[in-house]
Amino acid sequence: MKNWKIWAGVGVSMLFFWLAFRNVKYRQIISSLERVDFRYLLLGIGLSMVSLYVRTMRWRYLLKPIKQIDTNRLFPVNVMGYMINNILPLRAGEFYRAYLIGRNEKISKTSAFATIVVERTFDGLTMLIFLLAGSFFFSFTEWSRRIFNIATVFFVGLLIFLFLVLRRESLSKGIFQKIIPLFPSPARPLLTGLFHSFLKGLRVLRYGKNMALIMILSILSWLCEAAIYYVVSVSFDLELPFYAPVVLVAIVNLGITIPSSPGYLGTFEFFCARTMNLFGILSSLSISYAILMHAVVFVPVTLLGLFFMWKEHFPFKELHFGKYSD
Numbered sequence: 001m002k003n004w005k006i007w008a009g010v011g012v013s014m015l016f017f018w019l020a021f022r023n024v025k026y027r028q029i030i031s032s033l034e035r036v037d038f039r040y041l042l043l044g045i046g047l048s049m050v051s052l053y054v055r056t057m058r059w060r061y062l063l064k065p066i067k068q069i070d071t072n073r074l075f076p077v078n079v080m081g082y083m084i085n086n087i088l089p090l091r092a093g094e095f096y097r098a099y100l101i102g103r104n105e106k107i108s109k110t111s112a113f114a115t116i117v118v119e120r121t122f123d124g125l126t127m128l129i130f131l132l133a134g135s136f137f138f139s140f141t142e143w144s145r146r147i148f149n150i151a152t153v154f155f156v157g158l159l160i161f162l163f164l165v166l167r168r169e170s171l172s173k174g175i176f177q178k179i180i181p182l183f184p185s186p187a188r189p190l191l192t193g194l195f196h197s198f199l200k201g202l203r204v205l206r207y208g209k210n211m212a213l214i215m216i217l218s219i220l221s222w223l224c225e226a227a228i229y230y231v232v233s234v235s236f237d238l239e240l241p242f243y244a245p246v247v248l249v250a251i252v253n254l255g256i257t258i259p260s261s262p263g264y265l266g267t268f269e270f271f272c273a274r275t276m277n278l279f280g281i282l283s284s285l286s287i288s289y290a291i292l293m294h295a296v297v298f299v300p301v302t303l304l305g306l307f308f309m310w311k312e313h314f315p316f317k318e319l320h321f322g323k324y325s326d
Contacts, residue, residue, distance in 0.1 A: 005089070005090060005259075006089050006090075006261075008259070009089050009090070009259050009260050009261045009262075010260075010261045012258065012259060012260040012261070012266070012267070013260040013261040013265045013266035013267065014266065015266070016260065016266035016267045016269070016270040017265070017266040017269065017270075019270050020266065020269045020270040020273050020274075020287060020290070021269075021287065023283055024283050024284050024287050025284055028284035028285075028288075029284055029287055029288045029291070032236065032284060032285050032288035032289075033288050033291070033292065035236070035237070036235050036236055036292065037234075037235045037237070038235065039235075040231050040232070040234050040235035041231075041232070041235060041292075041296055043231050044228045044231040044232055044235075044296045045296060045300045047224050047225075047227050047228045047231065048224075048225075048228055048296065048297060048300055048301065049300070049304075050224050051221045051222070051224035051225050051228070052075070052078060052079060052082070052301065053071070053075060054217055054220050054221040054224060055078060055119075055217075055221045056071050056074045056075045056078045057071050057217055058119065058122075058214055058217035058218060058221065059074055059078060059115065059116075059119060060074055061204070061210055061213055061214055061217070062115040062118055062119055062204050062214060063101075063107075063112065063115055064204065064210065065200075065203035065204050065206075065207075066107055066108070066111050066112070066115070066200060066201065066203070067105055067107050069101070069105055073104070073105075074101070076308040076311070076312060077097060077100045077101050077104065078097065079301060079304050079305045079308055080093075080096070080097070080100060080305045080308050080309055080312075080314070081093040081094065081096060081097030081100070081305075082301050082302075082305060083301060083302050083304070083305020083306060083308075083309070084096050084097075084305070085262075085263075086262060086263045086298055086301070086302045086305075087262050087263070087302065088262055089261065089262050090259070094113070094116050094120070095113065097112075097116060098110070098112040098113035098116055100314070108197040108200065108201070109197075110193075110194045110197035110198050110201065111197045111198065111200045111201035112201060113198070113201065114197075114198045114199075114200070114201025114202050115201050115204065117162070117201075118162065118201075118202065118204060118205065118214075121155055121158050121159050121162065122214055122215060122218045123218060123222070123253070124151060124154070124155030124158070124254070125155050125156070125159065125215075125218070126215075126218045126219055126222050127151065127155075127222070127249075127250040127253055127254050128148070128151055128152055128155060128156075128250075129219065130222065130226075130246045130247065130249065130250035131144075131148050131151075131247065131250045131251070133243070133246060134243050134246055134247040134250070137241065137243045138241070138243070138247070138278065141278065143274070144251060144275070144278070147251060147254050147255065148254075151254045162202055162205060163205060165199070165202065166199065166202045166203070166205050166206065167205075167206075169199065172199070176192075176195050180192065222249060222253075223246075225249050225297075226245040226246045226248070226249040227245065228293075228296060228297065229244075229245040229248045229249055229293060230244075230245040232289065232292055232293045232296060233245070233289065235292070236285070236288070236289055236292075238281065238285075238289070240279055240281075241279060244279050247275065247278075248272065248275050248276070251271055251274075251275045252268060252271045252272050252275065254271075255267055255268075255270070255271030256268055256271065263298055264294075268290065268293075268294045269287065269290040269291065269294060270290075272286075272289070272290035272293055272294070273286040273287045273289070273290045274286075276289055276290070
């Protein structure tokens with residue numbers, strides 16, 4: 001089947017929807033949502049925009065070794081990338097963010113994509129820091145400890161790999177020269193160019209001061225995101241421990257790395273509700289919270305991304321991988 005990955009993602013979402021909702025009474029969900037003070041959601045949406053802007057500032061520093069780009073020029077591209085992640089499968093927004101900034105700023109799309117790989121690595125490390133901080137105040141359950149262990153191996157391993165690729169550049173190039181003959185001759189010049197462009201995009205890892213700033217901005221952006229979780233809990237009049245929003249944002253964002261349908265449907269609700277259960281919130285209320293929380297982080301950025309796409313005259317017909325080239 002040509003689109004088996006898409007259907008597999010839909011299957012994963014359906015499985016997690018079933019796991020999340022199987023013991024829930026829908027009347028209780030409606031009742032919980034009816035009691036929400038929706039005024040707090042405006043604050044949550046505002047915090048979402050602040051988080052997005054801080055992430056854009058971080059991307060500016062990641063791109064700095066390639067080209068100096070103003071944060072305000074990067075912001076629409078960043079928002080469109082997140083919007084595309086929400087409406088297309090396989091995290092396509094990461095590729096199109098690189099495509100858009102490459103097209104707009106006349107830089108290598110592969111180099112831009114390398115900065116996004118570094119960005120996502122720092123996101124993962126931030127989630128690990130949050131969980132580690134939270135572990136001083138609560139005990140991991142078996143499933144949450146498994147998430148922490150898997151994420152630690154993956155993101156720490158990825159960071160070490162990227163460092164080695166860049167720091168041992170001559171070794172990396174030597175390995176590449178041994179591998180490249182395995183590919184057809186016509187493809188070798190293109191692959192060689194892509195390889196060198198990718199190395200160029202990793203250059204930020206050479207500068208300790210930039211890396212420290214990127215880590216600080218990563219933590220700040222995700223603290224803004226954690227604040228959204230807190231604000232939504234206040235709208236339900238829930239009393240969560242002070243560390244709960246940090247643990248929530250970490251587990252949910254590690255959980256939604258599991259491939260699923262566009263917008264992380266099912267996986268978001270499952271991991272958000274299960275984490276709320278750790279803090280004594282009952283299933284129906286935790287699911288109501290997860291639904292509203294998902295809407296707050298999903299709807300505004302998607303609508304804003306569509307607005308920027310319209311404003312910049314970016315046609316939907318360009319949203320296919322055939323357009324992605326360096």
